[in-house]
Amino acid sequence: MVVMLRGISKRALTIVFGLCVFCALFMLTPYKNKGLNHDPKSWRDSKISTTKQERNLEHQALYKQQAIKDTEERLELSSVLDNNRILLENPALNGKKRVIHTKTRANAAKAMMKQENAKKPMKTEETDDTQQEHDDNDPVDETQAALPTKFDLSTFPSASQMILENTIGAEELKQYISQKSHQAARNVAVGYILRQANTACRNNTIYSVVIKPKSKVAPSGDIHDYTSLARYFYRNPDTPNGLPYVRHDGKPNPEMDTVWDYRLLRKMFRDCYYMGQAYFWTGDERYAEKTVHRVKQWFLDPETRMNPNVKYGSWIFGESLGRAQGVLDMFKVYGVFEALKAIKDSKAMQAEPNLISELQTWFRDYMVWLDSSEEAHHEMKARNNHGTYFTVQYLSILEFLGSNAEAKALAEEAKIVRVGPQIRKDGAQPYETERPISYYYSTFNLQGLILLAMQAASHDVDLWHYSGLADAEAIQKKSKKEAKFDIGGTIEDAIRYVADYGVRDPSEWPYPDSGARPLIEVLKMARIASLVYGRDRWQKSIEDLTATINEGASREDKSGDEDSEDGDGGDGGAADEDSNVFICELGILSHGRLWHCFK
Numbered sequence: 266m267v268v269m270l271r272g273i274s275k276r277a278l279t280i281v282f283g284l285c286v287f288c289a290l291f292m293l294t295p296y297k298n299k300g301l302n303h304d305p306k307s308w309r310d311s312k313i314s315t316t317k318q319e320r321n322l323e324h325q326a327l328y329k330q331q332a333i334k335d336t337e338e339r340l341e342l343s344s345v346l347d348n349n350r351i352l353l354e355n356p357a358l359n360g361k362k363r364v365i366h367t368k369t370r371a372n373a374a375k376a377m378m379k380q381e382n383a384k385k386p387m388k389t390e391e392t393d394d395t396q397q398e399h400d401d402n403d404p405v406d407e408t409q410a411a412l413p414t415k416f417d418l419s420t421f422p423s424a425s426q427m428i429l430e431n432t433i434g435a436e437e438l439k440q441y442i443s444q445k446s447h448q449a450a451r452n453v454a455v456g457y458i459l460r461q462a463n464t465a466c467r468n469n470t471i472y473s474v475v476i477k478p479k480s481k482v483a484p485s486g487d488i489h490d491y492t493s494l495a496r497y498f499y500r501n502p503d504t505p506n507g508l509p510y511v512r513h514d515g516k517p518n519p520e521m522d523t524v525w526d527y528r529l530l531r532k533m534f535r536d537c538y539y540m541g542q543a544y545f546w547t548g549d550e551r552y553a554e555k556t557v558h559r560v561k562q563w564f565l566d567p568e569t570r571m572n573p574n575v576k577y578g579s580w581i582f583g584e585s586l587g588r589a590q591g592v593l594d595m596f597k598v599y600g601v602f603e604a605l606k607a608i609k610d611s612k613a614m615q616a617e618p619n620l621i622s623e624l625q626t627w628f629r630d631y632m633v634w635l636d637s638s639e640e641a642h643h644e645m646k647a648r649n650n651h652g653t654y655f656t657v658q659y660l661s662i663l664e665f666l667g668s669n670a671e672a673k674a675l676a677e678e679a680k681i682v683r684v685g686p687q688i689r690k691d692g693a694q695p696y697e698t699e700r701p702i703s704y705y706y707s708t709f710n711l712q713g714l715i716l717l718a719m720q721a722a723s724h725d726v727d728l729w730h731y732s733g734l735a736d737a738e739a740i741q742k743k744s745k746k747e748a749k750f751d752i753g754g755t756i757e758d759a760i761r762y763v764a765d766y767g768v769r770d771p772s773e774w775p776y777p778d779s780g781a782r783p784l785i786e787v788l789k790m791a792r793i794a795s796l797v798y799g800r801d802r803w804q805k806s807i808e809d810l811t812a813t814i815n816e817g818a819s820r821e822d823k824s825g826d827e828d829s830e831d832g833d834g835g836d837g838g839a840a841d842e843d844s845n846v847f848i849c850e851l852g853i854l855s856h857g858r859l860w861h862c863f864k
Contacts, residue, residue, distance in 0.1 A: 412463045413547045416455035422548040424610060432855040441854065447847070454847035455546045462543030465536035466555045472533045472562055473569035474526050481524045483577035484586070489570060492577045493527035493587075493594055494520060508583040515701035515779060527578075527594055530571075533563050534597040538863050541604025542848065544611060553611035556604050557620065564627050565620075573631035576640060589643035589651070592635070596654040596713075599661035603860045628662050635659065649696035650706060653683055653713035660720050669724065676721035676728070684714060685733030685740045688754035692762025693776075695750055702780030704763070704771075708787060711759050715793060716861055718756055723857035729756055729797050760794045761806070763787050768809045784814050789846050793862070796853045 429438050441447055475488045483490040496517050500507030522528070537556050544552040562569050578591015605621065608614055635641040644655045656679055663672040687694050687710065697706040718728040733740055734753040741752070754762075766774050767787045788810040795803035849862035 412466060412551065413459055413543070413549055414456070414463070415459065416452050416546060420547065422545075425545050425548070428545075428859070429851070432859040433851065437854065450847040454845065457845070458539055458542045458546065458848070461535075461539040462552055465540050466543075466551055468536070471569070472529045472536075472559060474529075474563075474571045475569055476525060476529070483580065484584075485577070487572065489572045490577050491526050491530070491571050491575050491594075492524050492580055493575075493591055494518070494524050495579045495581045495588060495590070496521055498581050510581045510583065530563075530594060531597060533559055534600040537604040538600035541607035545607040550612055553608040553613035556608055557613045557617055560601060560605070560620070560624065561617075565623055570627075573627050574634040574638070576634070576638060578640075587640065589640040589647070592641050592644040592658070593651055593654050596658040597863075598658060599716075599861060600863055602661055602665045603863070606860070625666055628666060632662060632666075648686055650710035650713055653687070653710055653717065656683055657713055657716050657720065660717070664720070664723075672720075673724040673726060676717075676724045676726040679717055679721060679726075679728060680731045681733075681736045681740055683717060684728055684731050684756065685736055685752060686743070686750070687714070688733065688752070688756070688759045690751050690753040690758070692754050692758035692760075694759060694762075698776040701777055703776040704766070704774055704778045704782050705780045707759075707763055708783050708790075711756070711763065711790060712786065714756055714759070715790060719852060719857040719861045721857070731755065757794055757798050760787075760790045764791050764806045764810060768806075768813045784810060784817070788814060789849070792846055793849060793853060796850055 433441075442451070474491050477488060477492065481492060482488055483492045495510070497514050498510040498512050499516075499518050500520075501509055501511050537559055540552040540556045540559075543549065544556070564570055575587065575591050575594055577587040578594045579588040580586070580591070581588070605614075605624075614620065641655075644651050645659075646652065647655065656675065660672055660675050663669075663675065687696055689695060694707050694710055697703060697710050700706045714728070721728045732753050732755050737752055741750075764787055767782060767784050771778070771782060788807065791803055791806045791810055795807060845863060848860070852860045852862055
């Protein structure tokens with residue numbers, strides 16, 4: 266028995282000793298040779314991570330396949346509508362055959378995939394694909410080559426001159442235009458407008474919500490329902506079907522480009538605005554004709570019209586309805602209203618005597634939806650840029666419907682609801698500075714407040730000089746959050762705040778910020794401020810911003826980089842400043858009665 270125990274003990278000791286040696290060697294082996302990432306616990310983490318990566322790759326592959334399929338289907342839909350003569354012939358062609366360049370389906374699909382794979386600018390609420398003059402895939406009417414290209418005083422319509430004098434004042438207008446710098450600015454501005462308008466006038470792309478693949482039709486199943494995708498929501502890498510989507514604030518999902526309703530809506534707004542302006546400055550009927558065509562195509566024609574709601578705006582796949590943020594998609598509709606005002610005496614409008622009344626019916630129905638929709642109500646209650654642009658949109662529709670008393674009441678309410686709560690004494694905008702791209706959103710919201718101030722001015726309501734101090738108690742009672750704000754700033758304070766930080770090193774901005782700084786937009790606002798508050802108070806800021814922008818452009822030229830790190834292409838030089846500034850200044854001088862600054 267003793268011998269047996271001793272034998273077993275020796276074997277046991279041998280086994281234990283062997284295990285110890287093995288463990289020692291294992292522990293001394295580098296982790297990278299054992300397939301571990303960081304520590305023994307990472308075996309499971311590594312497996313999960315690999316699964317997420319695989320799913321992300323699968324989602325990307327499916328997205329690309331669907332993108333090609335969607336493009337082919339969209340082209341097919343466009344072709345059918347065109348063959349059915351939904352796209353009206355341009356009356357200026359006098360029976361001549363339209364000359365249209367159309368890409369083949371295969372080329373269009375490849376072009377789209379190339380665009381998807383290319384480096385794109387960061388998109389935010391305000392960023393708009395339509396800033397490019399036209400897409401390579403847009404059908405182009407080459408017979409419109411003889412459109413005006415520059416301002417000609419000898420052919421400037423007398424009716425337009427009279428409108429300028431009546432809204433601004435003959436003497437004030439004469440004094441303003443007498444300055445050579447303003448004459449030069451007018452020529453540049455009108456030239457810019459005509460370039461945009463000519464591209465829009467020649468473009469025969471169908472703008473409609475029905476140009477939509479089946480996979481992107483709203484949950485209602487009605488192809489006439491407007492649809493856009495939530496900007497900051499991505500497929501879920503933890504689930505096979507990507508649902509539910511997850512939010513990444515400040516990081517736009519390129520998948521939103523697969524639904525074209527938003528893109529076409531904004532192109533329609535922009536095209537109408539510039540063609541209306543082009544008619545105002547030239548009197549060329551072709552701009553008015555195409556504007557009427559676009560308005561009818563989007564809102565009124567039975568086969569292409571949009572239903573009067575945006576209940577599937579900012580939609581997240583897997584959800585039954587859109588989100589409140591989708592209401593923001595419509596805020597630039599005032600560009601259409603201003604275009605219609607500019608062409609009201611044209612032959613094209615005389616040929617459509619029921620156009621305005623029919624369009625007003627559409628917008629009355631839309632207002633019914635706004636007033637009854639939970640999503641729209643939520644947007645109205647928003648205290649940040651969403652609330653600002655809701656009021657801009659609502660006020661512009663009231664004006665179009667002729668509800669001036671309601672419009673004035675809303676403008677008055679904007680003091681305590683929009684301006685007061687959103688601007689601190691130092692000019693910071695606390696609801697925007699909490700965002701990941703806070704400088705951009707501070708600028709974006711401020712542009713909305715400026716639009717609102719122009720609208721209010723046309724109803725004799727002064728938002729430009731309003732300070733929340735007058736209603737501090739009432740404002741702070743509305744929200745525990747606002748009770749902590751040091752409110753009391755004006756719109757001028759807010760412009761000064763972003764302008765002053767715009768000429769300083771970006772690292773000095775006291776809030777989180779991972780986005781680009783739209784300094785050209787800030788420069789435009791500084792120029793507006795100089796008209797409203799006095800040039801002597803703003804001249805130095807304008808000079809400093811101009812120098813900063815030019816210095817930035819010079820550095821980019823020397824570096825040879827075409828794009829900045831986040832793909833926004835930089836600010837460009839002050840010479841590239843959008844020529845709408847002159848047009849905007851005329852709107853300011855008219856106290857908003859002529860038109861507003863188109864954003």
